[in-house]
Amino acid sequence: MTQPDPRTLAFSLRLFRTMLATQEMFTVYLGVRLGLYDALRDGDPRTPAELAEAAEVDPRYAREWLEQQATAGILVAVTAPGDADPDRRRYALPATHATVLTESDDPASMAALAVLPVGGIAMALPHLLDAYRTGGRVADEVFGDDWLHGHSGANRALYRHQLAGWIETYLPDLHARLCEPGRRVADVACGVGWSSIALARAYPGLSVTGIDISASAIALATGNAARAGLADRVGFTVGDAAAQHGTKGYDLVCLFDALHELTDPVGVLAACRELCAADGTMLVMDAKVAPAFTAPGDDVEQFQYATSVLHCLPAARSVEGGGHGTVLRPDDVRAMAARAGYAATVVVPVPDRFHRLYRLMA
Numbered sequence: 001m002t003q004p005d006p007r008t009l010a011f012s013l014r015l016f017r018t019m020l021a022t023q024e025m026f027t028v029y030l031g032v033r034l035g036l037y038d039a040l041r042d043g044d045p046r047t048p049a050e051l052a053e054a055a056e057v058d059p060r061y062a063r064e065w066l067e068q069q070a071t072a073g074i075l076v077a078v079t080a081p082g083d084a085d086p087d088r089r090r091y092a093l094p095a096t097h098a099t100v101l102t103e104s105d106d107p108a109s110m111a112a113l114a115v116l117p118v119g120g121i122a123m124a125l126p127h128l129l130d131a132y133r134t135g136g137r138v139a140d141e142v143f144g145d146d147w148l149h150g151h152s153g154a155n156r157a158l159y160r161h162q163l164a165g166w167i168e169t170y171l172p173d174l175h176a177r178l179c180e181p182g183r184r185v186a187d188v189a190c191g192v193g194w195s196s197i198a199l200a201r202a203y204p205g206l207s208v209t210g211i212d213i214s215a216s217a218i219a220l221a222t223g224n225a226a227r228a229g230l231a232d233r234v235g236f237t238v239g240d241a242a243a244q245h246g247t248k249g250y251d252l253v254c255l256f257d258a259l260h261e262l263t264d265p266v267g268v269l270a271a272c273r274e275l276c277a278a279d280g281t282m283l284v285m286d287a288k289v290a291p292a293f294t295a296p297g298d299d300v301e302q303f304q305y306a307t308s309v310l311h312c313l314p315a316a317r318s319v320e321g322g323g324h325g326t327v328l329r330p331d332d333v334r335a336m337a338a339r340a341g342y343a344a345t346v347v348v349p350v351p352d353r354f355h356r357l358y359r360l361m362a
Helices: 006-033 036-040 048-055 059-071 095-101 111-134 140-154 156-170 172-178 194-202 215-227 265-275 299-316 330-339
Strands: 076-078 090-092 184-188 207-212 234-238 250-256 276-287 344-348 355-361
Touching: 006 036, 006 059, 006 095, 006 111, 036 048, 036 095, 048 059, 059 076, 059 090, 095 111, 111 140, 111 299, 140 156, 140 215, 140 299, 156 172, 156 194, 156 355, 172 250, 184 194, 184 265, 194 207, 194 215, 194 234, 194 250, 207 215, 215 234, 250 265, 265 276, 265 330, 276 330, 330 344, 330 355
Parallel strands: 184 207, 184 250, 207 234, 250 276
Antiparallel strands: 076 090, 276 355, 344 355
16 A cells, blocks of 8 residues: 655644534633623633533533643643542633733733634634525625624724834824824724724823724724714714715724725725825725735635635625725725825834724825
8 A cells, every 4th residue: 555645644634623623612612602701711620510600501512622621731720539420520710811812902812803703703614605606795794693793803902002102102193193182083984893892991182983883893982982072073974985075174083904805996095085084094994915925825825815804805805896905005095095085105113913004195
């Protein structure tokens, strides 16, 4: 019998590990969505029955999930000496893991990313198969609430901890302007409002209007702003940038992590330009990818392409075709901005591995 090529064996092993990691992410998804990690986050060891009661799940399912999580090294199993009864075994969530597995604006939190590909993409797979055969579009609504929560939550820490600092450090003229009372910001494609809230927190004299075509996102954004105590300065409206008639003259217009998945990116950029005051600023944040196609790519490039294949390109296709996808390179942004009427596009040198920030000059 001919021995398999070592390269074949290595690739087979790679796919096995990928499959294992995929299954593990599905179990993490269950932990996030069912509140199992939240019930364990205080660090106290719990039996399957205690977790089941706290999270309101079935005890037998709780036991199987706990055993799997301990086997994977996510939880710690605490067994009394000589006691082999699986129902009396206790499990604890280490504090270092709790930070990663529960939702917050901590930069280490991965709860949103756990929900993003698993819940959002899994339910859209039949639609993706059809779209790939027909060239059609898969609307964001098909990806459901898991995609909405995951996508919005993925950048929550960045907005809370980095956005205002980037503006102060790399755009001092804009920072000075936003520090003045009465300044206005339009946050286009604002999602559930984390970027709008972050800007209002950083600049106490600022009024922010978040705009998004998703009514569910706007409802969540309104609640988030109220809980942050900012409802008096942060408001939200359902619609697109082109429909904001009579609301021009914004000091800053933002389009964060959205340009690559718009069905009409040039049209939206043009509408954003109309919203800006004559001396206002347009900021675009989008995926940070290599300047040109390179294969194989690094981890970030692989992540961006996989996201594009599974969501962003299908979501960006229009009835006429087109659609760009996640891999939006600097030259692509410059070309879109020029077609939308901007005179220049400047890459702001922010230190982030996943995002680029662009300043578009009218």
